[in-house]
Amino acid sequence: MASHHHHHEHSGDKLVDEAGKVLAEAGEQWTAMREDVFRTLAEQERPASAYDIAELVGQKRGKRVAANSVYRILDLFVRTNLANRIESANAYLANTHPGCHHDCIFLICDDCGQADHFDDDSLTGALIEAGRKAGYSNVRPVVELRGLCRDCSS
CATH class of the missing domain: 3.30.1490.190 (Ferric-uptake regulator, C-terminal dimerisarion domain)
Known part of the structure; x- marks a missing residue:
C-alpha cells in the first residue's frame, strides 16, 4: 500500500507566489524572467521541453528567449523542488506543492x-x-x- 503525503496543492497566482517564496528561502532571487518561466511551465497541461517554454515566454515578452537560459532556470527549479524533470521525455512539470520534498x-x-x-x-x-x-x-x-x-x- 502506498504511503501518501498530504500536499498543499497550489494553482494559479497562489502557486507562483509559493514558488517565489520557496526560491527565496533557498537563497535565490525570484527575477521577472524566472517568474515568467515558472508561470509558463505551470500553465502547461503536459510536460514541456525547455524549447517549448522558451518559445512561449518569448511570445509573451515579445522577444526571442534563448533555450539555454530556460534550461538553466529549469535546472534551478528542479534543484529547489519547484519543478520535476520527466527524464524519458526531456521535459518538465511544475511542482504544485513546491514546499514538500519527496520522490x-x-x-x-x-x-x-x-x-x-x-x-x-x-x-x-x-x-x-x-x-x-x-x-x-x-x-x-x-x-x-x-x-x-x-x-x-x-
Whole structure:
C-alpha cells in the first residue's frame, strides 16, 4: 500500500507566489524572467521541453528567449523542488506543492504525453536503501512508468 503525503496543492497566482517564496528561502532571487518561466511551465497541461517554454515566454515578452537560459532556470527549479524533470521525455512539470520534498513516481502516457504522479514512500525508500547498500550516497530515485492513460486506453 502506498504511503501518501498530504500536499498543499497550489494553482494559479497562489502557486507562483509559493514558488517565489520557496526560491527565496533557498537563497535565490525570484527575477521577472524566472517568474515568467515558472508561470509558463505551470500553465502547461503536459510536460514541456525547455524549447517549448522558451518559445512561449518569448511570445509573451515579445522577444526571442534563448533555450539555454530556460534550461538553466529549469535546472534551478528542479534543484529547489519547484519543478520535476520527466527524464524519458526531456521535459518538465511544475511542482504544485513546491514546499514538500519527496520522490514522485510518474505515470506517462505513451499516446498523448499526459503525466501524472503518485507517492509511494515504501517503494522509493526501498530504492534509496538499495542504492545506499551499493555504496552510493545522495541517492535520488527517478521512477517513471509508461503506458496508456485512461482516456487513451478506452
